[in-house]
Amino acid sequence: MTTLDRYVIRNFLQPYLYCIIGFLSIWLIFDISDNSATILEGQVSLAEVGRFYFSQLPQVLVILLPVALLLALLFCLGKMSRANEIVSMLTAGISVPRVLLPLMVVGLLTTGLVLTLNYSLAPHAELSRKIFFDNLNRRGPKQVTISGQIFRNRTNDRTWFIAHFQPNSNKFEGVQVIQQDEHDNIVKNYLATTATYDPATKVWHFELAKIVQYDAAGNITHEELLPTLAIPGWTETPYRLSSANVRAEFLGVPELREYLQFNSDFPQTLLAPFHTQLQYRLALPWTCLVVVFMAAPLGIGFSRRGILAGVAIAIVLVFCMNFLIHLFLALGEGDRISPLVAAWTPNVLFAAVGLYLLHLRATNRETPNFNLAPLRHILGWQ
Numbered sequence: 001m002t003t004l005d006r007y008v009i010r011n012f013l014q015p016y017l018y019c020i021i022g023f024l025s026i027w028l029i030f031d032i033s034d035n036s037a038t039i040l041e042g043q044v045s046l047a048e049v050g051r052f053y054f055s056q057l058p059q060v061l062v063i064l065l066p067v068a069l070l071l072a073l074l075f076c077l078g079k080m081s082r083a084n085e086i087v088s089m090l091t092a093g094i095s096v097p098r099v100l101l102p103l104m105v106v107g108l109l110t111t112g113l114v115l116t117l118n119y120s121l122a123p124h125a126e127l128s129r130k131i132f133f134d135n136l137n138r139r140g141p142k143q144v145t146i147s148g149q150i151f152r153n154r155t156n157d158r159t160w161f162i163a164h165f166q167p168n169s170n171k172f173e174g175v176q177v178i179q180q181d182e183h184d185n186i187v188k189n190y191l192a193t194t195a196t197y198d199p200a201t202k203v204w205h206f207e208l209a210k211i212v213q214y215d216a217a218g219n220i221t222h223e224e225l226l227p228t229l230a231i232p233g234w235t236e237t238p239y240r241l242s243s244a245n246v247r248a249e250f251l252g253v254p255e256l257r258e259y260l261q262f263n264s265d266f267p268q269t270l271l272a273p274f275h276t277q278l279q280y281r282l283a284l285p286w287t288c289l290v291v292v293f294m295a296a297p298l299g300i301g302f303s304r305r306g307i308l309a310g311v312a313i314a315i316v317l318v319f320c321m322n323f324l325i326h327l328f329l330a331l332g333e334g335d336r337i338s339p340l341v342a343a344w345t346p347n348v349l350f351a352a353v354g355l356y357l358l359h360l361r362a363t364n365r366e367t368p369n370f371n372l373a374p375l376r377h378i379l380g381w382q
Helices: 005-041 046-055 057-082 085-091 094-139 238-245 251-260 270-300 306-333 339-362 371-379
Strands: 148-152 158-164 171-180 187-196 205-212 220-232
Touching: 005 046, 005 057, 005 094, 005 148, 046 057, 046 094, 057 085, 057 094, 057 270, 057 306, 057 339, 085 094, 094 251, 094 270, 094 339, 148 238, 187 220, 251 270, 270 306, 270 339, 306 339
Parallel strands: none
Antiparallel strands: 148 158, 158 171, 171 187, 187 205, 205 220
């Protein structure tokens, strides 16, 4: 690392850290203000509150790091431009890309950090927030019970009806399993007061079970009552049975891949949110590097007016990118466009814009000037 690199990074890191600390402080103050009444009514200890807000940091950092990166870049490069330091570097024969190289490295490192956080910690933080406030609002037992669950195994032609079960549990109460043939005719009907899954042997154990067999016309041919019934070989697991209650935005990359693998027989419309969220988990962190490509050339100006115009354009571009990210995400989850297109298109489009702006600045050409004079004349503005 050269002296120039260290100087540029030192000028950038101070406002970058200030932005991160400032945004975290603002978020914490507003969040505590909004939820203080709920927390106090729930009589939550200070330690629990501290653990809760610490668990929310990954999700908050994923959101604020690109914005902090944008503002710190604009401030750092604008300050260096006003002091004619950028001009001095260019006069010494150092190109614009070389001046911006350490900032691009910082952007790449930030991308890696956000990718790590968004891989699993950030979506889990959102889920833990929902559970935390659900428990406070319920003011009851901490354990959640799900009732009336239906699961359809299209690969093996089985349909499960479950009266009650608790998430992350291997025990289900009030179970009915309907087995059909390839023509959708009911072959067997299993009923049990409780069903327990043994993950070691992958065997289902039905207690106080009843087996009803049917012929092709739907008539009962045989009934059998059993105190216990062991069923090996079924592909259903407790995770698969409870997957109908899972929301894609609460799952990390490993859980999304597992969900898509276990439920590959689901219709595409049901799997579209999970495919889109999987690509979104991988694409979102790269917005940090895209922000560097857009903000860095616009942050460099050789006049006060040029700097202010560049700052305004950079902020508008980043907000437009954020709008397109959420728009394409909604289209992907609605199965209107492919998940790959939904997740990566905004990054590709604005990366191209950023590289074009960088090319203009590197060749000592001005960025496009958005002149509103013709529009004002047409509309009759003064």
